[in-house]
Amino acid sequence: MISKPDHAGNSTLHELSEKLLALEQRVKKLELNAHTDYPLSKMEVESESDGLSFKFYGKGNLQLESHFGEYGLAWLGNIVLFFGITFFVQYLQINSFKIISSFFGFASVIGIFFLAYYLQNSNFYMAKIFKLNAYILVYYVTLKLHFFNDNPIISNETVSLTLLIMVSAVFLFLSIRKKYASLAGLSIILLTVTAILSDSTHVMLSLATILSILGVVLLYKYGWIRLVFLSIFMAYTIILFWMINNPLMGHQMQIVSNHQYSYLYIYAIAAIFSLIALMPPKEESYSSVGIIGSILLNGLSFVFLISLLIYSFFSENYILPSGLIAFYCIVYSFILKLHSKWQVTAALYALFGFVTLSICIYAYYGFPRAYFLLAIQSLLVVSMAIWFRSKFIVIMNSLLFITLLMVYLSTSAADNTMNISFSFVALATARILNWKKERLTIRTEFIRNFYLLIAFPMVLYTLYHFISNQYITLSWTMLALLYFVLSIILKNTKYRYMALGSMIAAALYLFIIDLARIELIFRVFALLFLSLISIGLSLYYTKKIKKKVV
Numbered sequence: 001m002i003s004k005p006d007h008a009g010n011s012t013l014h015e016l017s018e019k020l021l022a023l024e025q026r027v028k029k030l031e032l033n034a035h036t037d038y039p040l041s042k043m044e045v046e047s048e049s050d051g052l053s054f055k056f057y058g059k060g061n062l063q064l065e066s067h068f069g070e071y072g073l074a075w076l077g078n079i080v081l082f083f084g085i086t087f088f089v090q091y092l093q094i095n096s097f098k099i100i101s102s103f104f105g106f107a108s109v110i111g112i113f114f115l116a117y118y119l120q121n122s123n124f125y126m127a128k129i130f131k132l133n134a135y136i137l138v139y140y141v142t143l144k145l146h147f148f149n150d151n152p153i154i155s156n157e158t159v160s161l162t163l164l165i166m167v168s169a170v171f172l173f174l175s176i177r178k179k180y181a182s183l184a185g186l187s188i189i190l191l192t193v194t195a196i197l198s199d200s201t202h203v204m205l206s207l208a209t210i211l212s213i214l215g216v217v218l219l220y221k222y223g224w225i226r227l228v229f230l231s232i233f234m235a236y237t238i239i240l241f242w243m244i245n246n247p248l249m250g251h252q253m254q255i256v257s258n259h260q261y262s263y264l265y266i267y268a269i270a271a272i273f274s275l276i277a278l279m280p281p282k283e284e285s286y287s288s289v290g291i292i293g294s295i296l297l298n299g300l301s302f303v304f305l306i307s308l309l310i311y312s313f314f315s316e317n318y319i320l321p322s323g324l325i326a327f328y329c330i331v332y333s334f335i336l337k338l339h340s341k342w343q344v345t346a347a348l349y350a351l352f353g354f355v356t357l358s359i360c361i362y363a364y365y366g367f368p369r370a371y372f373l374l375a376i377q378s379l380l381v382v383s384m385a386i387w388f389r390s391k392f393i394v395i396m397n398s399l400l401f402i403t404l405l406m407v408y409l410s411t412s413a414a415d416n417t418m419n420i421s422f423s424f425v426a427l428a429t430a431r432i433l434n435w436k437k438e439r440l441t442i443r444t445e446f447i448r449n450f451y452l453l454i455a456f457p458m459v460l461y462t463l464y465h466f467i468s469n470q471y472i473t474l475s476w477t478m479l480a481l482l483y484f485v486l487s488i489i490l491k492n493t494k495y496r497y498m499a500l501g502s503m504i505a506a507a508l509y510l511f512i513i514d515l516a517r518i519e520l521i522f523r524v525f526a527l528l529f530l531s532l533i534s535i536g537l538s539l540y541y542t543k544k545i546k547k548k549v550v
Contacts, residue, residue, distance in 0.1 A: 074125065074126050074129055075129060078129045078130065078132075078133045081112075081133065082133050082136065082137065085104075085105065085108045085137060086137075086140055088101075088104065089101045089102075089104060089105045089140075089141065089144060090144075092104060093144065093149060096151075098149070098151060098152075098153055099153065101144070102141060102144070102145060102153060105137065105140070105141030105144070106138075106141055108137060109134045109137045109138050109141065112130050112131075112133055112134040112137065113130075113131070113134050115130055116128075116130035116131045116134065131183075132182065132183070132186065135171055135183065135186060136186070138167055139164065139167050139168070139171075139190050139193075142160075142163050142164055142167050143160075143164060143197070145160055145163070146159075146160030147160065147197055161194060161197070161198050161203070164190070164193075164194045164197070165191070165194055165207075167190070168187050168190040168191045168194060169187075171183055171184075171186060171187040171190065172184060172187040172214070175187060176218075176221075179222060181222070181224050181226070181227060184218060184224065184227055185226070185227055185230055187214075188211055188214065188215070188227065188230055188231055188234055189230075189234065191207055191210070191211060191214075191234075192207075192211065192234040192237065192238055194207065195207035195208060195238045196238065196241055196246065196248055196249070197249070199246055199249045199251075201242060201256075201260050201262070202260075204238050204239075204241070204242045204246075205238070205239065205242065205262060205265035206265070207238065208234075208235040208236075208238040208239055208265065208269060209235075209265055209268055209269055209272070211231045211234055211235040211238070212231060212232075212235050212268075212269045212272040212273055213272055214227075214231055215227055215228045215230070215231025215232065215235075215273070216228070216231075216272055216273065216275050216276060218231075219276065219279060220279065225290040225291075225294065228273075228276060228290075228294045229293070229294055229297060232273055232294060232297050232298050232301060233297070233301075235269055235273075236269070236301040236302075236305060239262070239265070239266060239269070239305055240305060242256065242262070243255060243256060243262075243305065243308060243309065243312075244256075255308075255312045259309060259312070259313040262309065263306065263309055263321060266302065266305055266306055266309065267324065267325075267328075269302075270298060270299075270302040270306075271328065273294070273295075273298040274295070274298065274332060274349070276291060276294050276295055276298070277291070277295055277336050277340050277342055277345035277346075277349070278336070278339060278340055279291060279341075279342075280341060281341050281342075288342055288344075291342050291345070292342065292344060292345065292348075295345055295348060296348075299348070299352060306321070306325070310322070317363075318359070318363055319360050319363045319364055322356050322359045322360045322363065323356075323357075323360045325353075325356045326353050326354070326356040326357040326359075326360055327353075328353075329349045329350070329352050329353030329356065330349075330350060330353035330354070330357070332349050332353075333346045333347075333349040333350035333353060333388075334346075336349060337387075337388055343388075343389075343390075344390075344392065346388055346390075347385075347388055347390040347392045347393050350381075350384055350388065350390075350393060351381075351392075351393055351396055351397075354377065354380075354381050354397075355400070357377065358374055358377065358400075361373050361374060361377070362374075367411070367412060368408070368412040368413075368415060368418060371404070371408050371412070371415075371418045371421070371422075372417055372418055372421045374404055375401075375404070375418070375421040375422050375425045376421060376425065378397055378400070378401045378404075378425055378429070379425045379428055379429060379432075381393060381397045382394060382397060382429050382432060382433070383432070385397065386432070386433075386436045394433070394447060395447070398447060398450055398451070401425070401426075401429075401454075402450075402454065405422055405454065405458070408422070414461075414465045416462070416465060416466050419458070419461060419462035419465060419466070420462055420466075422454075422458055422462075423455060423458045423459045423461075423462045426451045426452075426454045426455035426458055427451075427452075427455045427459070429451045430448050430451035430452045430455060433447060433448045433451070434448050434492070449494070452494055452498065455498075456498050456501060456502075459479060460476060460479070460502065460505055463475045463476060463479065472509060473506050473509055473510045476502055476505055476506035476509065477502075477503065477506045479502050480498075480499045480500070480502035480503045480506065481499070482499075483495045483496070483498045483499035483502060484496060484499040487499065
């Protein structure tokens with residue numbers, strides 16, 4: 001006799017049957033998707049890893065419409081709700097119900113938080129938007145206790161500002177506790193608004209400094225690179241509004257009448273943001289593009305504001321503020337070279353430091369005397385570039401060098417000291433680059449040829465102004481001989497090309513200019529010397545060619 005299965009056996013069979021049915025339905029769905037005329041598309045939108053991210057898979061326009069209805073209308077509804085509450089709060093204040101208006105505002109916030117809590121499990125995304133809405137409303141209602149109110153509940157502005165800072169600080173604390181990047185970004189924005197509302201120099205600039213610290217700390221702790229960009233933008237925006245007399249608070253737009261030591265805040269903010277260059281690599285959080293981009297944004301913003309400040313208050317004596325910048329950047333570039341994982345940042349700070357140092361040299365000596373030191377500085381920059389192994393510095397220095405030379409030749413009278421310095425630096429730079437080319441991994445001769453091309457006419461120009469007229473042809477001929485000797489010693493064909501070029505230049509100068517103006521004895525001497533050198537070089541080339549043939 002076969003016994004009937006007991007109750008436990010029936011339950012097991014029933015569960016197995018349900019799992020097989022579910023598996024069969026899933027396979028049918030996959031087959032349907034595989035043969036459909038509208039393949040699945042994937043769209044992913046992420047704010048940060050803070051819950052305000054959503055992923056959806058859909059078929060064409062139908063899914064686009066569906067998800068716009070789900071997410072887009074959620075945002076639209078919350079925006080409309082925010083403005084509805086704020087307008088009603090304003091309406092109550094206008095009609096002298098100031099206490100009721102504040103009570104209604106805070107009650108609305110509590111209601112929205114309860115609604116967000118209720119939707120936490122069923123609609124997480126909507127709950128997050130409701131929370132953001134409530135956070136902004138808390139700040140707005142607190143702000144209306146004093147600001148933009150003819151008959152405020154809190155008459156003391158200091159108390160009101162303290163409350164706004166406390167609200168922003170609470171939001172920041174919650175964002176750190178929950179690792180909620182969007183709320184941290186909101187806190188930064190609200191602190192910026194508070195700084196502008198304060199309309200006080202040291203409150204505004206102190207809050208800007210705090211924002212710089214927040215941006216760097218949040219990057220170090222959580223890798224929130226987007227918040228660094230936001231904090232850089234907001235910190236320098238506060239400084240800009242202060243410098244133009246804070247027109248948002250009803251003042252006339254103009255440069256403030258007194259700097260009030262604001263440059264100390266600007267230096268501090270730029271220095272704090274420069275610590276980004278010491279960040280260790282975190283592939284999951286940010287890339288080198290983000291780090292370098294934030295450093296460039298910090299640098300450009302700093303340059304703009306400090307230039308505006310110097311032009312407004314230190315136009316007669318800007319050596320000290322510029323010198324401080326140059327000193328910091330050059331020293332910091334050495335630190336970055338030794339400790340930073342982002343080596344290009346060391347090159348950026350070094351280059352900026354030397355550019356600022358050039359400004360100091362000009363401010364102290366003026367043109368044309370400054371040209372001598374600026375040319376020598378170019379050689380120093382190349383030496384540092386070799387130690388940094390930075391082709392970027394070499395290229396930028398080359399552009400600055402040729403620009404400086406063109407400005408000198410076009411604006412200043414010829415000076416032997418300046419001419420010699422430019423000629424020497426061009427030749428020495430080309431030689432150093434060839435000597436240490438392995439450290440720069442320069443695979444082409446372009447940069448070295450660039451400096452030799454500058455040196456060739458510049459040396460001729462220097463001798464033209466340095467030597468008496470009757471000896472110019474002789475000096476150029478001797479220069480050709482010197483180049484030729486260097487080509488043999490250094491085994492470098494480029495110097496032979498320069499020797500031939502110098503010989504051609506000497507011959508042209510002799511027949512076009514010298515034969516018409518110098519004394520007969522000097523003509524004879526120049527002709528014989530040029531002839532002797534030319535024949536000697538010709539014999540050398542003939543002998544060299546015969547050796548190759550043999």
